Amino acid sequence: MSTPVTATQTKWWSGGKSPFNLEYGKLMMWYFLMSDAFTFGAFLISYGTVRFSSNSWPDPNHVFNAFPFAGHANLPLAFVSLMTFILIISSVTMVLAVHAGHNGDKKGVVKWIFWTIIGGLAFLSCQAWEWTHLHAEGAWWGSNPFPNANGTVASTNFSNFFFTITGFHGFHVFSGVIINIIMLIMAQKGVFERKGHYLMIEKAGLYWHFVDLVWVFVFLCFYLV
Amino acid sequence: MSQHYDPTKDISPSAAYPEVTFGTHHDDQSFYSKVKKTTIVLSLITIGELILGLYIYYLHKGEPSHTWVLFLKGVICIATLAKAYYIVSVFMHLGDEIRNMIMTIVVPLMLFIWFIAAFLIDGNSYRDLRNKYDPYFKYRTTEEKAPVKQHEGAEEPEHKSGKE
Numbered sequence: 001m002s003t004p005v006t007a008t009q010t011k012w013w014s015g016g017k018s019p020f021n022l023e024y025g026k027l028m029m030w031y032f033l034m035s036d037a038f039t040f041g042a043f044l045i046s047y048g049t050v051r052f053s054s055n056s057w058p059d060p061n062h063v064f065n066a067f068p069f070a071g072h073a074n075l076p077l078a079f080v081s082l083m084t085f086i087l088i089i090s091s092v093t094m095v096l097a098v099h100a101g102h103n104g105d106k107k108g109v110v111k112w113i114f115w116t117i118i119g120g121l122a123f124l125s126c127q128a129w130e131w132t133h134l135h136a137e138g139a140w141w142g143s144n145p146f147p148n149a150n151g152t153v154a155s156t157n158f159s160n161f162f163f164t165i166t167g168f169h170g171f172h173v174f175s176g177v178i179i180n181i182i183m184l185i186m187a188q189k190g191v192f193e194r195k196g197h198y199l200m201i202e203k204a205g206l207y208w209h210f211v212d213l214v215w216v217f218v219f220l221c222f223y224l225v
Numbered sequence: 226m227s228q229h230y231d232p233t234k235d236i237s238p239s240a241a242y243p244e245v246t247f248g249t250h251h252d253d254q255s256f257y258s259k260v261k262k263t264t265i266v267l268s269l270i271t272i273g274e275l276i277l278g279l280y281i282y283y284l285h286k287g288e289p290s291h292t293w294v295l296f297l298k299g300v301i302c303i304a305t306l307a308k309a310y311y312i313v314s315v316f317m318h319l320g321d322e323i324r325n326m327i328m329t330i331v332v333p334l335m336l337f338i339w340f341i342a343a344f345l346i347d348g349n350s351y352r353d354l355r356n357k358y359d360p361y362f363k364y365r366t367t368e369e370k371a372p373v374k375q376h377e378g379a380e381e382p383e384h385k386s387g388k389e
Binding site for chain 1: 319351
């Protein structure tokens with residue numbers, strides 16, 4: 001079990017230990033994620049500003065109403081809900097991978113990281129389908145076929161922001177999948193076992209949860225409101 | 226973990242300052258029930274948001290009250306913040322960290338309060354000014370109807386007309 005806690009350990013700033021009781025890399029990952037939160041925040045807020053400065057805006061329920069193999073069926077919010085649940089579940093499998101790492105359970109880490117990668121790839125595939133579908137409907141950067149909710153002609157702001165922000169998020173998911181694949185290979189080869197700890201998995205986990213966190217807000221801003 | 230620490234195997238900064246383990250994660254059973262509970266909470270909030278989103282969609286088929294729709298959207302925003310809280314606090318374990326560390330993350334994020342308020346108010350003001358001083362903008366975005374789109378022919382290339 002854990003190291004016996006001595007009396008001096010409550011004095012975090014007396015030296016000889018990390019005052020935040022956090023490994024250096026994990027702390028820096030937190031600060032990176034905070035800065036990344038501001039990057040995404042700036043994107044979403046600029047979207048909000050432009051939307052607030054418009055008299056009307058395309059209705060997401062009319063834009064995002066398609067589902068693979070469902071033909072022209074009108075299914076608002078259905079596909080994006082699927083994407084949201086895929087990302088939540090892959091976040092849960094990542095929690096389980098980090099927990100297996102805490103217990104030094106190599107098999108468990110490999111198993112749960114593997115499922116997290118599958119979740120990430122499933123999400124990316126969904127996004128690829130959605131982009132392809134919208135592109136086929138004529139939406140792309142600089143081109144927006146969808147009218148405003150009040151029936152007037154919409155500017156291209158809607159598709160510009162949509163593709164830029166979901167693209168930036170998708171790029172984060174993509175790099176998260178790459179990081180997880182590297183973690184999987186390293187765990188499989190026993191690198192963390194030799195080191196004696198799985199802190200690397202925790203850092204990858206923080207990044208992955210952040211990707212899920214950002215999606216929660218992208219989902220809110222583009223699909224729900 | 227710290228008790229397995231062997232300096233010959235690790236030269237990373239983490240070796241110099243191993244984390245003190247408080248034993249919060251050692252009870253497997255309570256860990257799994259916490260993760261399970263959080264997963265269920267996140268799923269239920271998401272389903273609730275979807276129901277509200279679809280309700281707004283349904284309302285838009287008629288002539289909904291602007292205030293009521295705005296209120297529903299506000300509820301969805303608060304639900305999203307609750308989801309963010311659960312992800313950060315439980316999945317990312319921020320809730321288990323030392324208070325000082327939490328504050329170095331949370332306090333700078335307070336900037337978002339100003340960030341969101343200032344920019345949305347600015348956007349709103351810009352719209353009001355344009356409506357007041359640019360009648361053509363107002364006409365174009367509130368009255369002039371877009372040509373009706375043929376849904377059946379969605380795949381045809383003529384819909385890319387806006388791409389110049």
